[in-house]
Amino acid sequence: VTAGGRVRVLLVSGSTRRASTNGAVLRTVAGLVPDGVDTTLYAGIAGLPAFTTDAGDDLPPPVLELSQAVSAADAVLFCVPEYAGTLPGSFKNALDWMVGTGDFYGKPVAWLNVAAANRGEGAIATLRLVTGYLGAVVIEHACVHVPIDRAMIGSDAIVHDSGARAQFGQVMSQIRDHVRAAGPS
């Protein structure tokens, strides 16, 4: 939380596609923030090298950038697609890098599943498992399934469905309230 009491939320998309639904959702979320919240959109997954421990403490610059973004955030909101029943490999690679940095330890996290009804659960289950290994703290009531059809996304790459937008706004308020209730960081 900043000196002014503002809550900083890092938005992390697990997709590398330009026309990504998950990316569109997080851009939408960034435009819907409630009072007292600042967001940063992280879209650097595709620029991370394949995980290795060979680098030791000398982390590659894109990894340092992610590490600093996570470290500077009061909470992290994920929006991640499912590929072949689980997390996209490139996104899991990013989380693997974060095991050693410790940046997620004690960090409040939440996720949006925007796949169709009854889809995407394999990715979410793995995300829960891996964020558990990272020591993150799940804000359970801020983790919601809001199916987003491509028809809900405008030519401006923003979600226009009012029901979905209301749910996203509520999630951000819940994240803010959780961080504030947890006390100063």
Ligand SMILES: Cc1cc2nc3c(=O)[nH]c(=O)nc-3n(C[C@H](O)[C@H](O)[C@H](O)COP(=O)(O)O)c2cc1C
């Ligand atoms: C190779 C491939 C595998 C996929 N596997 C699954 C899957 O196992 N479960 C699922 O719900 N969706 C699956 N999908 C659908 C994607 O999750 C869906 O297209 C999603 O919108 C991609 O996210 P994005 O639009 O943010 O890039 C798959 C798509 C592709 C291209």
